[in-house]
Amino acid sequence: MLELIAKKVGMTHQYKNNGVSVPLTMIKFYDNKIITIKENSDSNVAQIAFEKTDNKKNLNKSVIGLYEKLQQPIHKKLKTSNIKKKTEVKVGDSFEISQILKVGDKISIRGLTSGKGFAGVMKRWNFSGLEASHGVSVSHRSHGSTGQRQDPGKTFRGKKMAGHMGVEFVTVKNLQVEYIDADQSVIAVKGCIPGKNGSDIVIKFNNI
Secondary structure (H helix, E strand, C coil), X not given: CEEEEEEEEEEEEEECCCCCEEEEEEEEECCEEEEEEEECCCEEEEEEEEEECCCCCCCCHHHHHHHHHHCCCCEEEEEEEEEECCCCCXXXXXXXXXXXXXXXXXEEEEEECCCCEEECHHHHCCCCCCCCCCCCCCCCCCCCCCCCECCECCCCCCXXXXXXXXXXXXXXXXXXXXXXXXXXXXXXXXXXXXXXXXXXXXXXXXXX
């Protein structure tokens, strides 16, 4: 499964001919280049570099040394991806949107969700809360009991309770491609994806 790094630009919408509004998420692909390929029995493992840069200031020395050893231009990001045997690629090649995508294709996208801070159970786990009257005071949005009696006398790990919400990797599957601009390396998918505007996401192609 080929995996490429891209950037979430933001959301918009478009109207179909029947007047239905379709929500869209705009995604911009980074320029990419294959720097190494390792052959395995069932697939090839390719190391792909993204977002070419001349500024070495914020890059790790070991990463810079890797590019110099391979005699490749320096990029900001690296990603290892499995590629099917039937896909003919070599070191120095890049993946163009027009070659791997067309309108109507389905892709999966993985991103880091926005942080919500410390959240209660009603927001975090969709609990109903306690009653609004009948003796309940102050505890309307609480979660109720969290454990059992003397046996086992503890709260089990994984119990749904209030706590830190967000900042988790989430994959959304089967998002349909609605628009492609090959010149600007921008696509639009139907629906929403995890992450803030400007954050990096990983796009997965099942057919490559």
